[in-house]
Amino acid sequence: MLAYKDRSKEELLELKSQLEQEFQKVKAQGLQLDMSRGKPSAAQLDLAMGMMDVLTSESDLKCEEGVDCRNYGVLDGIREAKQLLADMTEVPKDNIVIFGNSSLNIMYDTIARSMTHGVMGSTPWAKLDKVKFLCPVPGYDRHFAITEHFGIEMINVPMTMDGPDMDIVEKLVSEDDAIKGIWCVPKYSNPQGITYSDETVHRFAKLKPAAKDFRIYWDNAYGIHHLYEDKQDYLIEILMECKKEGNPDMVYKFCSTSKVSFPGSGVAAIAASDANLVAIRKQMQIQTIGHDKLNQLRHARFYKDIHGMVEHMKLHADILRPKFETVLTILERELEGLEIGSWLRPRGGYFISFDAMDGCAKAIVAKASEAGLVMTPAGATFPYGKDPKDSNIRIAPSYPTPEELAKACEIFVLSVKLVSIDKILE
C-alpha cells in the first residue's frame, strides 16, 4: 500500500470523502464500545468462580500456622499465601509481605511512608525541597497519578525495545540525589508489552544512585500473564540481581492476583530485602492488625501452588489471545504500509500501544468517541497527562467481546485514517 504522505492532494481528498461516508455509516449505528480500561472480561472472571466454593461453613479455617483465619493474628500474611505469591514473584518466601487487595495501594503506602517517615532512617521526603521520580514513557497512568498527588516532580525517560533508556537512567540517578525512585513495569509493560532485556536488568541492579534512599519500584503486575505457551518473554529476577551486585535494598517489587483471580478482590504483596521489610512491617503493625486472611486462604487453597496458578493463566490466555489477534490483524490489514501509525505485537500483558503521527492522538481519540468508541484519553500514558508528541494511544482489548472488538477496531482505524489525512493536508 502506498504511504499516505506519498499520495497527491486530490487522491487524499477523494479517499477522505469515501472514509467519511464509511464513518457516518458506523456512527449511525449508535454503538457504545469501550477499549479504554484493562479489565478482565466476565468470561475470565468466571474462571475463578470455583474459589467461591473453596471455603464453606464446613471448612477448616485454620491456616498452616494453626491460626483461625476468622480471627485477628498473623500480621504479614499466612504461610501458604506467602508461598504462593513468593513463587509467583520468584523470591524466597521470607522476602514477601502480603497486604490487602491491591498492589497499587501498597505502592501508594510506600510513597506515603517515605514522605512522612523516610526510607530506612533517611530524611522524610516531605522535609526535602525537591523530590523527583523517573518515569519511563509511555507508562501506567495510575503510577504517575500517585507521584503527582504527592507533589513529586516526574521526569520522562524514553522506553526502548529493551526497557527504559538506561544511559539516561544511569546518568540521572548518579548525578541528582533528589531522584528517589523510578516506576517500572518490567514484564509485558503497560502499555507497550515490552519486557526488560537481561542487560537492562543487570544495569538496574548495578545502579549507583546519588540518593541512599533511591528505590526501584518494580511493578511486576504482568509477571505470569503470557498470551502464548510457546512464545514467552523471560525477565531476570531483580531482587537476587541487586543482592549479587551489593545493592540488596535498592528495589521494591510489587505484585497482585488482580488479573489472576478477581481485580479488587485479589491478594497483593511486596517483595524486598530483609532490611526493607523490617521497616515496612514496623509501619504495618501501626496501620493494621492484619489483612484479610480468609481471602488469602481461599486463594491458596484454590490454586494449591504455583503450578495451579500457571495452569489457570493458560485459561486466561485462551480467552485473551484471540482478542489481541483480532486487534492486531485489523491494524495490520488496514494500516500497514500507510505510514500513519505503528504498534508492537506483545506476547503478554493487557495492552497494545499505538503510536499515531505526531500531533494526532487527541484528535483520533475524539474522532472515535464521535462514533461511540471510548479509548483511554490521549496523553494518559505520560506524566501530567502530557504526551509531548501527542502520539501515543493505549488499546485495551480484554473487556469487549470479540464481536464488539472487531467493530471497535473498525472505528479506530477509520479515525486514524481520517485524522492522519487532515494532518498531511494541513
Ligand code: PLP
Ligand atoms: N500495576 C499495573 C502496571 C497495572 O496495569 C495495574 C492495573 O491495570 C495495576 C498495577 C493495578 O494493580 P492492583 O489491582 O493490584 O492494584
